[in-house]
Amino acid sequence: MNNFGHIALAGAWLAALVGVFLGLYSTSKAASEKSGLLTRLVEGASRATIVVFIGIGSATAALIYGFLTNDYTNQYVWQFSNRDMAALYKVTALWGGMDGSMLLWCFMLALVSAVVALTTTAGTRLFGGTLAVANSSSLFFITVVLFLTNPFRAVRASFIPPDGNGLNPLLQNPLMAIHPPMLYAGFTTFSVPFAFCIGALLSNQLDNIWLTLTRRWTLIAWLFLTVGIILGGGWAYVELGWGGFWAWDPVENASFLPWLVGTAYLHSVMVQQRKGMLKTWNVALVALTYGLTVFGTFLTRSGIVQSVHAFASTDVGWVFLVYLGFIFCITAAFLFIRRRELQATARIESFVSRESGFVLNNLIFLSITFATAWGVMFPVFSEWLTGTKQTVGVPFYNAVNVPLFLLLLGLMVVGPMMGWRKSSIQSVGRQLLAPLISALAIGALLIWSGVTSFYALTAYCFAWLIVVSVMLELHRGARALSPSAVAAGYPLVLKRHRERYAGHLVHIGVAVVAVGITASMAHKMEREVTLKPGETVEIGRYRLSLNTIDVEQLKNFERYFAKLDVIEAKTGLKIESLKPELRHYFKNNETTTEVALRTSLRDDLYTVLVGVEDGGKAASFKIYVNPLQIWLWIGGVIMALGTLIIVLTPKNSPVRVRHTV
Amino acid sequence: MNVRFLILVVVFMVGGAAMITQATRSGAAPMMMPSDLVQSKNDFPRVRVAGRVSESKVTYEITPKAILYFSIEDPKHPERGSVPVVYEGVRPDMFASGRDVILDGAFVAGTIQATNLLTQCPSKYEAPDPEKLYKEKHKTEGSSAKLATSV
Numbered sequence: 175m176n177n178f179g180h181i182a183l184a185g186a187w188l189a190a191l192v193g194v195f196l197g198l199y200s201t202s203k204a205a206s207e208k209s210g211l212l213t214r215l216v217e218g219a220s221r222a223t224i225v226v227f228i229g230i231g232s233a234t235a236a237l238i239y240g241f242l243t244n245d246y247t248n249q250y251v252w253q254f255s256n257r258d259m260a261a262l263y264k265v266t267a268l269w270g271g272m273d274g275s276m277l278l279w280c281f282m283l284a285l286v287s288a289v290v291a292l293t294t295t296a297g298t299r300l301f302g303g304t305l306a307v308a309n310s311s312s313l314f315f316i317t318v319v320l321f322l323t324n325p326f327r328a329v330r331a332s333f334i335p336p337d338g339n340g341l342n343p344l345l346q347n348p349l350m351a352i353h354p355p356m357l358y359a360g361f362t363t364f365s366v367p368f369a370f371c372i373g374a375l376l377s378n379q380l381d382n383i384w385l386t387l388t389r390r391w392t393l394i395a396w397l398f399l400t401v402g403i404i405l406g407g408g409w410a411y412v413e414l415g416w417g418g419f420w421a422w423d424p425v426e427n428a429s430f431l432p433w434l435v436g437t438a439y440l441h442s443v444m445v446q447q448r449k450g451m452l453k454t455w456n457v458a459l460v461a462l463t464y465g466l467t468v469f470g471t472f473l474t475r476s477g478i479v480q481s482v483h484a485f486a487s488t489d490v491g492w493v494f495l496v497y498l499g500f501i502f503c504i505t506a507a508f509l510f511i512r513r514r515e516l517q518a519t520a521r522i523e524s525f526v527s528r529e530s531g532f533v534l535n536n537l538i539f540l541s542i543t544f545a546t547a548w549g550v551m552f553p554v555f556s557e558w559l560t561g562t563k564q565t566v567g568v569p570f571y572n573a574v575n576v577p578l579f580l581l582l583l584g585l586m587v588v589g590p591m592m593g594w595r596k597s598s599i600q601s602v603g604r605q606l607l608a609p610l611i612s613a614l615a616i617g618a619l620l621i622w623s624g625v626t627s628f629y630a631l632t633a634y635c636f637a638w639l640i641v642v643s644v645m646l647e648l649h650r651g652a653r654a655l656s657p658s659a660v661a662a663g664y665p666l667v668l669k670r671h672r673e674r675y676a677g678h679l680v681h682i683g684v685a686v687v688a689v690g691i692t693a694s695m696a697h698k699m700e701r702e703v704t705l706k707p708g709e710t711v712e713i714g715r716y717r718l719s720l721n722t723i724d725v726e727q728l729k730n731f732e733r734y735f736a737k738l739d740v741i742e743a744k745t746g747l748k749i750e751s752l753k754p755e756l757r758h759y760f761k762n763n764e765t766t767t768e769v770a771l772r773t774s775l776r777d778d779l780y781t782v783l784v785g786v787e788d789g790g791k792a793a794s795f796k797i798y799v800n801p802l803q804i805w806l807w808i809g810g811v812i813m814a815l816g817t818l819i820i821v822l823t824p825k826n827s828p829v830r831v832r833h834t835v
Numbered sequence: 836m837n838v839r840f841l842i843l844v845v846v847f848m849v850g851g852a853a854m855i856t857q858a859t860r861s862g863a864a865p866m867m868m869p870s871d872l873v874q875s876k877n878d879f880p881r882v883r884v885a886g887r888v889s890e891s892k893v894t895y896e897i898t899p900k901a902i903l904y905f906s907i908e909d910p911k912h913p914e915r916g917s918v919p920v921v922y923e924g925v926r927p928d929m930f931a932s933g934r935d936v937i938l939d940g941a942f943v944a945g946t947i948q949a950t951n952l953l954t955q956c957p958s959k960y961e962a963p964d965p966e967k968l969y970k971e972k973h974k975t976e977g978s979s980a981k982l983a984t985s986v
Contacts, residue, residue, distance in 0.1 A: 187882070246965075249965075252965055262906035329965035330964050330965060330966060331965040331969065332966060333966075333969070335965045335969060339965070339968075342929075344928060344929060406900055413928075415925065415928065416925070416927075417926075481937075522840070525839055530840075533840065534843070537843070537844065537847050538847075541847055541851045544851065544855075545851065545854075545855055548855055548859075552859070552863070553866055556863075562865050562866075563865065563866035563867075564863045564864065564865050564866060565857055565863070565864050565865075565866050565883045566858070566862050566863050566864070567862060567864065567883075567951070569858070569861075569862045570858045570859060570862045570863075573854065573857070573861075573862070574851075574854045574855055574858050577854070663916070671856060676848065702899075702900050702901060704897065704898040704899060747971075762931045762932075762933075763931055763932070764929055764930060764931035764934075765926060765928065766927075766928040766929065767925070769851055780837065782925060784897050784901045784925050784926070785895065785897030785901065785926075786897075787897055787898065792898065794897035794901060796925050825837055
């Protein structure tokens with residue numbers, strides 16, 4: 175298997191190289207003068223792209239096969255699996271370590287490039303340029319896998335070990351099984367708009383065709399990345415037992431940075447498609463998004479910042495930096511060379527206009543990106559500049575990013591209210607008046623019920639405004655289309671403006687996420703208590719009574735269960751029983767906890783068994799009540815749903831906005 | 836129009852820089868190795884330490900509050916000594932002697948009072964050597980089973 179893997183990787187590497195050359199050559203003047211040559215070159219590049227996929231696909235399949243057949247002649251298979259593991263986790267072990275995860279990245283990159291090769295119907299220089307860039311990305315990553323982090327190495331022993339080392343139990347969890355592939359799918363799919371962008375710059379086809387071709391790709395990438403990030407938060411919440419879902423850890427931030435810029439890019443291209451403006455912005459944004467995906471994987475693997483997620487620090491870091499430098503130089507060079515073609519065909523005429531709203535959007539997102547990157551890289555910068563390594567923690571990120579996100583929420587309210595070209599404050603004011611009054615009423619209600627934090631109040635009111643203003647717009651549209659029977663107007667409006675309202679749905683999802691985050695953080699309740707059976711503790715609207723403490727002995731570990739009866743304090747009615755668990759592994763004397771969680775629309779009751787003492791006579795718990803926590807996940811689903819609707823809207827459907835290509 | 840946008844961008848940059856500077860100043864903590872602290876006579880109100888949990892005694896109290904007592908040392912220079920740590924909180928999953936941890940807290944009178952403790956995922960470790968592992972295992976078990984040799 176190891177030899178096969180090497181050969182497959184080498185073949186893919188060569189094919190990628192060929193793809194780069196053929197693609198680049200196709201954008202040259204010589205190729206454009208002989209149309210037969212152009213077509214043949216582009217076809218060649220396209221075929222090379224597919225061969226890359228076949229090569230990487232076979233290598234990946236071989237490694238997965240190795241896992242499933244317990245092939246311990248391979249060091250990676252030995253290190254991350256053992257015979258007793260469930261088959262599902264033998265497959266997910268593929269991305270349990272650095273080498274395999276890089277191979278997974280290559281696989282997804284090759285996959286999206288191959289799909290681009292197969293589905294783009296254009297034998298033009300733009301296509302050739304795009305394939306050149308796509309293959310250059312593959313070439314870089316395959317180089318890293320083939321020469322630096324190769325999973326096809328022989329096991330480091332003179333015999334074939336009878337059993338494997340095993341995958342860390344924390345990783346043997348269904349959420350952990352989907353979260354990395356989702357994230358990688360998001361990262362690698364963002365290489366497509368980047369490839370088209372540079373392809374367009376290379377072939378000097380800077381009308382909007384590259385945007386139209388990549389719109390769906392961008393949305394798909396964004397969808398994967400959004401879901402991947404939320405799944406990561408979900409996993410942390412359910413598995414790690416600290417009652418939270420985001421720690422501003424450098425590797426978490428590494429996935430967040432491309433998401434932020436990607437979201438800005440996704441919005442900013444709407445201006446270019448409508449008005450031919452912000453072309454330079456968009457080139458910079460897409461290059462920055464792609465660059466940040468590379469930067470993210472660099473952070474995770476180079477060890478330059480300390481993180482609980484990071485793989486072992488290795489020497490691969492510098493290779494990524496070189497590649498990043500290369501991307502930066504190429505993009506900057508093209509921005510300069512093609513500056514005339516990138517000039518806007520119109521100017522922003524008014525401060526109060528949709529266009530300027532989008533520029534503000536870009537600025538806010540970039541500010542959050544900069545602040546987060548600053549926090550991540552601060553240890554490195556501070557060491558360069560002052561000699562001591564300094565770090566900043568969660569308070570830093572919250573202090574800077576919370577106000578910026580609130581600003582963003584506010585923009586989500588007024589942005590859609592502004593017309594293109596030239597709107598007026600009066601016009602926005604008119605649309606805003608009724609929702610604003612209702613928001614102030616909500617705010618007053620919240621203050622009366624005890625919410626005092628300015629940030630929380632603002633978040634809730636803005637979220638309310640987002641939802642209400644969409645509803646109002648829907649209602650007005652329905653009344654206009656069907657004045658006599660407004661109810662019949664709603665489906666009409668939604669059908670005619672499907673994309674716009676799908677976008678609104680995503681914004682509503684964001685508002686719901688904002689409410690979930692704000693409530694679960696600002697109004698969180700926490701209690702630490704030790705109980706003997708029969709004793710109770712009150713937290714929030716719950717009363718918890720310890721029923722029994724049990725222990726079960728297994729081969730490698732022992733399990734303690736504490737059965738907690740959950741009672742509604744006001745009525746005295748029993749709701750259910752929760753059984754938080756503590757596992758004590760004999761081998762390393764280490765413990766893991768299994769959180770017992772009760773979710774409801776109002777709040778989450780989150781219980782952790784901290785320890786058992788006196789041989790089972792008493793148990794200690796950490797208990798949280800997280801209000802409205804579930805709405806974070808629900809909001810994520812709404813965001814995904816809205817995005818899916820846009821992605822699945824057929825291209826030739828009349829409901830799509832006519833773009834000026 | 837361009838002037839107004841320029842002003843907007845400048846406002847953003849200045850405002851952002853001010854927020855970042857303020858937040859950094861009030862929250863920055865030096866990153867130190869345990870060996871730096873062993874030799875230090877000073878107290879540090881905020882510090883982040885990355886190191887390895889030493890093999891010495893780990894105590895975990897759970898009543899009335901969860902408190903974890905352990906010592907932390909440089910993974911590369913354990914001979915330079917270790918620093919005692921007191922962490923008020925639930926023992927993190929996968930915490931054990933020999934594991935790498937990152938903690939935030941205050942260094943007072945020779946002890947780190949940790950407010951945040953994270954254990955690093957064990958899969959990040961130096962790839963274990965099957966040859967060594969099995970030689971050790973067979974030494975203790977006294978097994979004479981023949982093992983297949985590799986191709």
